[in-house]
Amino acid sequence: MTLEEGPQSFRVRAYENALHGVRAHRGDLRALSVKELAAIEGIGKSTAQKIREFFDTGRVTRLEELRRKFPPAYVELSRIPGLGPRTLARLRSELGIESVADLRRAIEARQLRELPGLGEKTEANLARAIERLGLAGKHRRTPIAEAMPVAERVAAALAALPDVSHAEVCGSLRRLRETVADIDIVVASAAPQVVMERVAGVAEAVEVEGGGRKASLRVGGAAGGLQVDVRVVEPHQLGAAMIYFTGSRQHNIALRQRALERGWTLNEYALKEIAGGRVIASRSEEEVYGALGLPFIPPAMREGQGEIEAAEAGALPRAVAEEDLRGDLHLHTTYSGDGHSSLEEVVAEAAARGYRYIAITDHGEDLVMNGVSRERMLEQRGRIAALQERYPDLRILHGVELNIGPDGGLDYDEEFRRGFDWCVAAVHSHFDLEPARQTARLIAAMRDPTVNVIGHLSGRRIGRRPGIDFDVDAVLDAAADTGCAIEINSALPRLDAAAEVLLRARDRAVTFVISTDAHHIGELTRTRWGVRHATRGWVPPDAIANTWPAPRFLEWAATRRR
């Protein structure tokens, strides 16, 4: 669609709005008629017909037409940065360019500069963009686990520059999206020229744009590195700028519409009156949301999925905070082959964090490389009992991370499993079974009387390995039915269960647990990602069992195995 009319086209936005309507819809879309589909917010007659056609035939005629009109080689051209739909259409009609190879030849033959509106500079820029395609194509995305450390390092370096009051990671990274196209950092400084002069010191390559407030850096060695866009604003503009650069685009559009309804306009500098230009709010995000009659909306919820309406109605769940967590229920020690901190170190770290309860959960014996035998498990249990006496305010549960076999079988035997205080069960193998078997496998584990929680539900590694394919609704129903909790795994490469799964659980009585799955004491701080990921899935704090006071939590944990 973008090829035909440009990404800003209203038709593109209409399709995006329709997508949000589909996502927000509760219940089975398949059962709806065209008329019923068209009644959904954002979906009109045309899109309703396409959806119905897809359910009935498995195809969409219009989509197939577009694919014929824009074959893959041509679509590839649209990935080149700086080459938009209008120029592309001209290149096709006037020079017959149908592929990246065609374009390269046309540039070498100096044909582009002959077209009105294009020149030598454009030719050179496109040539350079083609060279970097693959490294920096428009659709290249980096897993959050790679991007976040880079972003935090650059932001810290910028924050340390003179005359800088804030340097904040914004963009999709702040919203905790699983993959990001680039890194956006907003810097507050009254001396932008100083920042621009020094910015070269924090990255390998820098392009400062003409305005003197914007710089593009390339940082990190792997696969051509990451693009970091740095934007310097006046300190009093920080709030408006952070909203603007955090997005999402859909969220910002909705905010601006809201501003217009009040006779105001919102941009990256301020919320102000259209008539006269008086500034209403700009300094902090809270101020801007407040002026628009809204509570602060957590970045992780800013996806244009109805959060503004929910916030206005007071129906947005409170974002769970790290301070809400009273325990960590997925922790490894050196007993696991892949653990790097001793039992004593892990317990001491948990106590230092002020936790009231934790579960030590080393791998069950079925995990060949890293599993723990019965004998070693019993030995660990003895050490935990001894350690418990030194930590009267911290209840140490002896747990285990069980492996869910291809048919739902678990480690040891039921009697031995009943000896643990807490059982996490998780998939570590057989990722390629058909969905029906994966679903049955997960549900079988949930029905096991010793299993408290399913760990990293899909087993995915973001950007590296897809998770298992299973029936989300059936698994969530089983979670609500059995009382077996679902883990919110805080590790950035996992963030599992996925946010879409968490959102799907909204209408069900599913219990969650935010865990770090730490293999080293330095990883207990991962809770900061876990709480943000839970927020992204709109999970209310009370649905998260490890926010509960110890008596309630321990009672609940013990109930499953009676």
Next chain:
DNA sequence: GCCGTTTTCGGCCCGACTGTTTTCAGTCG
């Protein structure tokens, strides 16, 4: 493509930068 008591057409969020212009179109975020 969607939407609507300003309803079946004409609106739809905002601004910066670039390259090519000499007032603007295209691209991007």
